[in-house]
Amino acid sequence: MxxxxxxxxxxxxxxxxxxxxxxxxxxxxxxxxxxxxxxxxxxxxxxxxxxxxxxxxxxxxxxxxxxxxxxxxxxxxxxxxxxxxxxxxxxxxxxxxxxxxxxxxxxxxxxxxxATLAPADPGEPATSSEVPRLSLVVLPFVNLGGDPEHEYFVDGVTDSLTTDLSRIAGALVISRSTAFTFKQKVADVREIGRELNVRYVLEGSVQCGSSRFRLNVRLTDTQTRNCVWADRFDKQVADLLDMQDEIVSRLANALNSELINVEARRAERSLRPDAVDLYFQGRAFLNKGVTSIFMARARDFFERALALDPDGIEAAVAAAQVDVSVGSSFMTDDGPIRFHTAEKALNGILLRAPNHPRAHMLLGAVKIRTDRAADGVAECYRALALDRNLADAHGFIGLGKYVLERGEDVQGHIQEALRLSPRDTRAFLWLMFVGMAKLMIKTDVEALRWLRRSIEANPNHALSHFHLAGALAMMGKLKEAGSRAEAGMALDRSFTIRRYRTNVFRFENPEWMARLARLYEGMRKAGIPEG
The missing domain is CATH 1.10.10.10 (Winged helix-like DNA-binding domain superfamily/Winged helix DNA-binding domain)
Structure with a gap:
C-alpha cells in the first residue's frame, strides 16, 4: 500500500x-x-x-x-x-x-x-462488518454411495453450482477453494456463517445407484440455523455430465427464486428498508404474475429503491421488466410507449453494465415485440452466453420464433426453458407461447392443452384466459369459452379486442393473419368486448 x-x-x-x-x-x-x-x-x-x-x-x-x-x-x-x-x-x-x-x-x-507516516493504531475500531445479503457458501456435497468413481461427479456438481450461483444478481458466493476446506468436516452452520461472513449455507448429498440417482439439498440460514428451503431430485441414471448440467441449472434457478422470496420476507420486517430491501420486495411481486395490481406494487418498490439509490442496476432492470410485462400483456393502450421507455432504460443500463444478462434478454424481448424479432432473438442468445441458466431467455426465443412465423420451432425452445427451470414463476408465459404457436399452425387440440397448462401454472394471467377463450370458441366450445372470458375479465376489465388487435404482431403469412382473424371472432363469441 x-x-x-x-x-x-x-x-x-x-x-x-x-x-x-x-x-x-x-x-x-x-x-x-x-x-x-x-x-x-x-x-x-x-x-x-x-x-x-x-x-x-x-x-x-x-x-x-x-x-x-x-x-x-x-x-x-x-x-x-x-x-x-x-x-x-x-x-x-x-x-x-x-x-x-x-x-x-x-x-x-x-x-x-x-502524508502521515505514523503506523495505524491497532486499537482503532475497524469498519463494522455486516453479513451481506444473498451471501452464501456451497459446502462440498457428500458422496453417500462412497464409490470413488462418483467422487468427481459429486465435486463437479459442487464446483459448477458455486460458479452458477455467483451469476445471481447481487449474490456473493464464497469461492470453491475456500468452501472445499470444509470437505469431510463436521461444522456448525452458525460457526461457518461467522467465519465466512455469509448469511446462507447450501449443503447437499448425492447417491448414485446402478439405475437411480438421488440428490438432496438444503439451504440453511446461518444466523437462525433454520432450514429455509430443501429439495430432492430422483431420476434414472443417464450420462453423468448431462445430469450434472441439468441438476446445476435447476438448482440455480430454484435457489434464485427462493432467495428472493426469503429476502423479501426479511425486508418486510425492516423498520427502515434500504434500496436493496425495497428491490427484493418488488421482485417478489414481479414473480407473482402479470396483473395490474402486482405490476403496480412491483413498480412502486423499484421506484422507491431507485429514489434511495439512483445507481441501482438491479432495480433499474426490474423496473424496465415491469414496462415490458405491462406492454406485452395488453393491460393498457400505451404498449408502444412502454416498450420505448423500457428500451431507453435498458440501453442506458447496458452502457454501465454491458454484460448484464437480464438486461440483454429484456432488450431482446422489446425488439421481438416491436417488429425486430430476429435482432431480439440474437439479443436473447447473447444473454444466454452470459448466463446459461437464464431459462426466460429460451422462453423469449420461443416467442421470437413465433413472431418469425416458425411455429414448429417454438415448442423446442420452451421445453429447454422448462428443463432448466421446471417450476419457474414465468413458466405460464412460456406455455402460452406454445399454445399460440400451435393455434397458428392449426394443431388446435394441442393448442388447447398448452393454453390450459398456462392457466394451471398461473391462473392470475388474464391474457392466457383470453387466448384460451378465443381458441375454444373457434372450435365451437362456447360454454367453456364464455367461462374463460369471464375469468379473464375479472382479472383485467379494461381488455378489449380492439386493443389486442391494434398491438398484436403483424404476420406476413396470409394464412397466419387469417387464423388471427378467426381468433378475434372467437373472442367476440366468447363475450370479450370489442371496445
Missing amino acids: SSQRSIVLGDRTIELGRELLIDARGDIVPLRPRAWLLLRLLATRAGQLVSKDEIMDEVWPDCEVTEDSLVHAIGDVRRALGDSNRSALRTLPRRGYMLAISGGPNAGAELSIA
Whole structure:
C-alpha cells in the first residue's frame, strides 16, 4: 500500500491507515467491508484509471461474483462520500473507475493529500462488518454411495453450482477453494456463517445407484440455523455430465427464486428498508404474475429503491421488466410507449453494465415485440452466453420464433426453458407461447392443452384466459369459452379486442393473419368486448 495515510476529499477524510472514512464532524461514515476495500484501492491509486478486472481481483479475491456486485459497491461508496463528493468517483464506461484528484470548477471535488507516516493504531475500531445479503457458501456435497468413481461427479456438481450461483444478481458466493476446506468436516452452520461472513449455507448429498440417482439439498440460514428451503431430485441414471448440467441449472434457478422470496420476507420486517430491501420486495411481486395490481406494487418498490439509490442496476432492470410485462400483456393502450421507455432504460443500463444478462434478454424481448424479432432473438442468445441458466431467455426465443412465423420451432425452445427451470414463476408465459404457436399452425387440440397448462401454472394471467377463450370458441366450445372470458375479465376489465388487435404482431403469412382473424371472432363469441 502507498505511504499516504490520509486523503481529504471535500468534507470527507479517507484514513487509509485506520481504514476509516470520516465526515466533517469527525464521525465515522459506515461502509460495508467490500465497499471499503474498493474505496481504499481507488484512494491509493487516486487520479489513475483502475480497471474493472483489477477491482474484482482486489476486492473479491475469495468469492465468485458478477459485475453487479461491483456496481452495488460503487453505489455504496458514492453514497458514503456524500452528495457534494459523489462526482469525484468517475466512471469510465467499459474501462473502469477513477477517484479524481483535482480539476476546475466542473471537474468534481478537489482532493488534497496529506502524508502521515505514523503506523495505524491497532486499537482503532475497524469498519463494522455486516453479513451481506444473498451471501452464501456451497459446502462440498457428500458422496453417500462412497464409490470413488462418483467422487468427481459429486465435486463437479459442487464446483459448477458455486460458479452458477455467483451469476445471481447481487449474490456473493464464497469461492470453491475456500468452501472445499470444509470437505469431510463436521461444522456448525452458525460457526461457518461467522467465519465466512455469509448469511446462507447450501449443503447437499448425492447417491448414485446402478439405475437411480438421488440428490438432496438444503439451504440453511446461518444466523437462525433454520432450514429455509430443501429439495430432492430422483431420476434414472443417464450420462453423468448431462445430469450434472441439468441438476446445476435447476438448482440455480430454484435457489434464485427462493432467495428472493426469503429476502423479501426479511425486508418486510425492516423498520427502515434500504434500496436493496425495497428491490427484493418488488421482485417478489414481479414473480407473482402479470396483473395490474402486482405490476403496480412491483413498480412502486423499484421506484422507491431507485429514489434511495439512483445507481441501482438491479432495480433499474426490474423496473424496465415491469414496462415490458405491462406492454406485452395488453393491460393498457400505451404498449408502444412502454416498450420505448423500457428500451431507453435498458440501453442506458447496458452502457454501465454491458454484460448484464437480464438486461440483454429484456432488450431482446422489446425488439421481438416491436417488429425486430430476429435482432431480439440474437439479443436473447447473447444473454444466454452470459448466463446459461437464464431459462426466460429460451422462453423469449420461443416467442421470437413465433413472431418469425416458425411455429414448429417454438415448442423446442420452451421445453429447454422448462428443463432448466421446471417450476419457474414465468413458466405460464412460456406455455402460452406454445399454445399460440400451435393455434397458428392449426394443431388446435394441442393448442388447447398448452393454453390450459398456462392457466394451471398461473391462473392470475388474464391474457392466457383470453387466448384460451378465443381458441375454444373457434372450435365451437362456447360454454367453456364464455367461462374463460369471464375469468379473464375479472382479472383485467379494461381488455378489449380492439386493443389486442391494434398491438398484436403483424404476420406476413396470409394464412397466419387469417387464423388471427378467426381468433378475434372467437373472442367476440366468447363475450370479450370489442371496445
